[in-house]
Amino acid sequence: MSKKYLAYLFLILAALFWSGNFIVGKFATLFEIPPLTLNVFRWISVWFILIPFTYKEIHNNIPYIKKNWLVISFMGVITISTFNSVVYYALNYTQVVNAVLMLAAIPAATIVLTSLMKIETTNIFQLLGLFLSIIGIGSIISNGEIQNIISLSFNKGDVWMLVCVITWSLYSTLLKKHKFKFSQFTLIQLMVTVGILFLIPQFFYEKSIGAEVNFNKAFFLILFYVVVFPAIAAYYCWQKGIEIIGPNRATMFVQLMPLFSAILAIIIFKEKFELYHFAGASFILTGIYLSNRKTYD
Numbered sequence: 001m002s003k004k005y006l007a008y009l010f011l012i013l014a015a016l017f018w019s020g021n022f023i024v025g026k027f028a029t030l031f032e033i034p035p036l037t038l039n040v041f042r043w044i045s046v047w048f049i050l051i052p053f054t055y056k057e058i059h060n061n062i063p064y065i066k067k068n069w070l071v072i073s074f075m076g077v078i079t080i081s082t083f084n085s086v087v088y089y090a091l092n093y094t095q096v097v098n099a100v101l102m103l104a105a106i107p108a109a110t111i112v113l114t115s116l117m118k119i120e121t122t123n124i125f126q127l128l129g130l131f132l133s134i135i136g137i138g139s140i141i142s143n144g145e146i147q148n149i150i151s152l153s154f155n156k157g158d159v160w161m162l163v164c165v166i167t168w169s170l171y172s173t174l175l176k177k178h179k180f181k182f183s184q185f186t187l188i189q190l191m192v193t194v195g196i197l198f199l200i201p202q203f204f205y206e207k208s209i210g211a212e213v214n215f216n217k218a219f220f221l222i223l224f225y226v227v228v229f230p231a232i233a234a235y236y237c238w239q240k241g242i243e244i245i246g247p248n249r250a251t252m253f254v255q256l257m258p259l260f261s262a263i264l265a266i267i268i269f270k271e272k273f274e275l276y277h278f279a280g281a282s283f284i285l286t287g288i289y290l291s292n293r294k295t296y297d
Contacts, residue, residue: 007244011253014237019260021230022100023268024222025091031218034211035088036202038222041213043080043199045227047192054189061182065190068178072187073194075174078167080195085202086163094157096265097277100258101140102161104284107254108133109169117173129290136283137162144276184239255288 028038058065065072090099108130140158180187213219242250258281265271 003244007241007250008253010237010244011241011250012256014234014241015253015256016260017229017234017237019100019257019264021226022087022091022096022261023264024225025088026096026265026269027218028088028222029092031222032214033219033222034206034213035092036085036199036206037211037213038226039085039088040196040199040203041223042084042226042231043192043196045223046231047189047196049227049232050185050189050192054183054186057182057186058189061186064181068180071174071178072180072190075171076191076194077198079171080192081198081202083164083167083171085199086160086167090157090160090164092157094155094161095271096269097262097271097273098140098155098158099161100261100265101277101281101284102137102158102165103168104255104258104281104288105133105137105165106169106172107288108284109165110172113169113173114176117177125290129287131287132283132290133287136280136287137165139276139280139283142276144274144279184235188235255285258284 025035028035087099111130143155238250241253262273262277266273
């Protein structure tokens with residue numbers, strides 16, 4: 001019994017640390033820290049921290065890694081190079097509440113991809129759940145105004161968060177399809193190795209447009225958080241939680257992220273939780289609930 005509650009604690013902490021990533025990402029915009037540059041320093045730091053713990057497993061699995069290098073590389077590009085950079089970039093244009101509520105649509109998007117890739121079959125509840133989630137997304141990115149949908153007058157940050165929904169859903173789908181025999185940390189190490197190669201051009205792009213980073217106290221505090229908590233501690237907690245209660249039961253804890261992030265954003269940034277946020281979140285969560293139902297035989 002105590003092990004089960006320990007797993008719940010690990011999973012709650014993982015969701016909390018990932019939620020804090022959005023808050024700290026917003027602080028980065030307030031301190032005018034270039035988002036792509038922050039992501040470059042974040043993952044280079046993670047690479048150096050993890051390598052002492054993963055190099056033996058990488059060395060022992062070189063033939064297996066070579067066999068799966070293409071899919072691992074692709075996963076690194078869509079997560080490390082794309083997802084994380086886009087999150088930090090989007091937070092320059094949208095509030096934290098919008099961003100995290102958009103991410104709540106990831107499970108529904110994953111349903112579509114797993115069905116298209118013939119990894120899992122789709123039932124009527126999942127299709128209904130997907131439909132409701134799309135309505136929820138529409139409510140959030142249009143600020144509850146139908147005219148905004150008709151005129152396509154969306155917040156730039158919200159539209160960029162759709163890219164995050166698609167890339168993370170694709171990453172999750174590939175994780176289901178490819179069950180790698182090495183640890184999660186080793187997978188992260190390999191993904192980061194590839195991801196950094198595509199992050200370097202982002203760093204030089206920001207420099208070319210005059211976005212310079214000031215190596216001050218704020219920068220190092222923000223870098224410390226995004227490296228230690230969302231990038232390392234959260235993955236460790238998530239892995240331990242799954243180890244105890246399994247992936248299916250653990251997945252539900254992802255849905256704590258919108259709740260934690262919204263509460264933190266309202267407390268710290270005094271952001272307003274509008275009626276359309278509530279409506280959008282209700283549609284998305286109802287969609288997720290239906291998506292996890294099974295039809296009777």
